[in-house]
Amino acid sequence: MAKREEKRRALREALVDAAWNRIASEGLAGLNARDLTRDAGCALGGIYTAFRDLDDLVMHANARTLALLGDTLETAVAGRRGGAALHALAEAYMGFALTRRRLWNALFEHPPPPDDTAPDWFVAGHVELLRFVVQALRELPLDEPEDALEARARSYFAAVHGIVSISIHSKFVGLSQDRLAAELTSFVRVLTAGIAAEAAGRTADPQASRA
Amino acid sequence: MAKREEKRRALREALVDAAWNRIASEGLAGLNARDLTRDAGCALGGIYTAFRDLDDLVMHANARTLALLGDTLETAVAGRRGGAALHALAEAYMGFALTRRRLWNALFEHPPPPDDTAPDWFVAGHVELLRFVVQALRELPLDEPEDALEARARSYFAAVHGIVSISIHSKFVGLSQDRLAAELTSFVRVLTAGIAAEAAGRTADPQASRA
DNA sequence: TTGATAATTGAACATCGTTCATTTTTCGGA
DNA sequence: TCCGAAAAATGAACGATGTTCAATTATCAA
Numbered sequence: 399m400a401k402r403e404e405k406r407r408a409l410r411e412a413l414v415d416a417a418w419n420r421i422a423s424e425g426l427a428g429l430n431a432r433d434l435t436r437d438a439g440c441a442l443g444g445i446y447t448a449f450r451d452l453d454d455l456v457m458h459a460n461a462r463t464l465a466l467l468g469d470t471l472e473t474a475v476a477g478r479r480g481g482a483a484l485h486a487l488a489e490a491y492m493g494f495a496l497t498r499r500r501l502w503n504a505l506f507e508h509p510p511p512p513d514d515t516a517p518d519w520f521v522a523g524h525v526e527l528l529r530f531v532v533q534a535l536r537e538l539p540l541d542e543p544e545d546a547l548e549a550r551a552r553s554y555f556a557a558v559h560g561i562v563s564i565s566i567h568s569k570f571v572g573l574s575q576d577r578l579a580a581e582l583t584s585f586v587r588v589l590t591a592g593i594a595a596e597a598a599g600r601t602a603d604p605q606a607s608r609a
Numbered sequence: 610m611a612k613r614e615e616k617r618r619a620l621r622e623a624l625v626d627a628a629w630n631r632i633a634s635e636g637l638a639g640l641n642a643r644d645l646t647r648d649a650g651c652a653l654g655g656i657y658t659a660f661r662d663l664d665d666l667v668m669h670a671n672a673r674t675l676a677l678l679g680d681t682l683e684t685a686v687a688g689r690r691g692g693a694a695l696h697a698l699a700e701a702y703m704g705f706a707l708t709r710r711r712l713w714n715a716l717f718e719h720p721p722p723p724d725d726t727a728p729d730w731f732v733a734g735h736v737e738l739l740r741f742v743v744q745a746l747r748e749l750p751l752d753e754p755e756d757a758l759e760a761r762a763r764s765y766f767a768a769v770h771g772i773v774s775i776s777i778h779s780k781f782v783g784l785s786q787d788r789l790a791a792e793l794t795s796f797v798r799v800l801t802a803g804i805a806a807e808a809a810g811r812t813a814d815p816q817a818s819r820a
Numbered sequence: 821t822t823g824a825t826a827a828t829t830g831a832a833c834a835t836c837g838t839t840c841a842t843t844t845t846t847c848g849g850a
Numbered sequence: 851t852c853c854g855a856a857a858a859a860t861g862a863a864c865g866a867t868g869t870t871c872a873a874t875t876a877t878c879a880a
Contacts, residue, residue: 442829443870450870515756565767658857
């Protein structure tokens with residue numbers, strides 16, 4: 399019986415659970431080491447035997463949120479293709495941000511590590527999300543190589559994120575939920591129309607630059 | 610001679626100067642009350658006679674950044690109209706984010722006040738920026754009332770911000786500067802093409818819904 | 821069972837933003 | 851010009867924070 403590893407994993411899980419729940423209920427700001435360890439049922443120093451530091455622990459909690467977001471997007475996009483898939487993804491992303499607001503916020507509020515690079519396993523979670531967008535773009539008339547398609551997917555994902563993000567943070571000028579949904583619909587519609595128009599332009603005038 | 614007000618204004622200005630400079634050189638994370646007051650040449654408690662608290666002071670420093678960003682965008686957009694203006698705005702926004710990265714970051718890293726509402730004078734600064742986008746959109750074939758145009762402007766601004774933001778924070782998957790610029794160009798081009806295509810659709814089929 | 825090794829603990833530490841009693845400065849009226 | 855009041859400036863002290871570390875406890879291989 400490998401009691402060592404088992405306890406270690408149990409402690410890590412308890413801490414991530416506690417952190418995730420506290421972020422969900424109080425937000426990232428209402429998270430401190432003492433309440434956390436009390437929730438998890440370990441000593442204050444326990445954090446540092448299980449994780450590098452508190453930021454590392456928060457990253458793992460965020461990874462759980464990222465996975466949940468992935469499931470949400472996967473469900474939303476199921477059976478849809480192309481533009482319909484993009485619409486479904488945008489709406490689902492908005493829905494997730496609104497219903498799981500504090501968890502979603504923590505994904506971006508949390509300060510990046512000093513060297514500004516995230517662990518590979520965290521980046522991978524984000525790439526996973528982009529795959530849905532890449533697949534949808536593949537079903538549109540986009541004459542681009544694979545890597546350019548991934549860059550496009552990143553951009554469109556980031557664009558939708560930006561729209562949702564600035565709207566939800568009324569820190570700047572926010573929109574109501576209905577208006578936000580309408581804006582997202584309009585946005586995706588314009589985007590797909592633009593893609594179709596450029597594709598039509600290419601077939602009509604094959605010599606035109608594709609810069 | 611109103612020495613009181615004069616000293617008060619001087620102190621406030623010295624503190625905002627110090628905060629702004631520290632944010633510019635060290636980032637928002639490298640900002641603490643003690644270094645700040647030493648830079649500004651006042652006592653630790655001085656912050657709280659001049660401002661409500663440190664967050665309030667940071668907001669004022671951010672307002673200065675916002676004004677600088679406004680000037681940058683205004684210069685970039687000067688003499689350009691419609692799609693060209695949008696391209697210029699996106700490029701200028703990217704340039705600002707890259708060259709004034711820490712100041713620009715502070716605009717969004719800084720946690721919003723608990724009630725999630727920013728002071729009016731701060732919101733006004735953001736609305737100011739949107740005016741450039743609204744004006745550019747007015748010069749495109751967008752059959753929308755004024756308030757819808759403003760919502761569109763917010764969305765497109767937010768979209769560009771999202772693209773730039775996620776790209777710069779390599780926390781997720783970042784792009785090189787050249788690729789980012791190319792992505793922005795492509796994005797604005799698709800957007801304007803989409804707007805034009807929808808306008809063409811309207812004139813060809815005036816009964817179509819505009820939902 | 822035992823010695824070595826790893827994990828756990830929580831008091832102590834350094835640092836942070838903020839407060840407040842004290843001191844200094846400012847100002848209108850005598 | 852002087853004086854009492856009121857405002858502002860000061861910096862030691864406070865409470866809360868994340869992190870460390872010497873002491874304690876638990877685990878494992880022989």
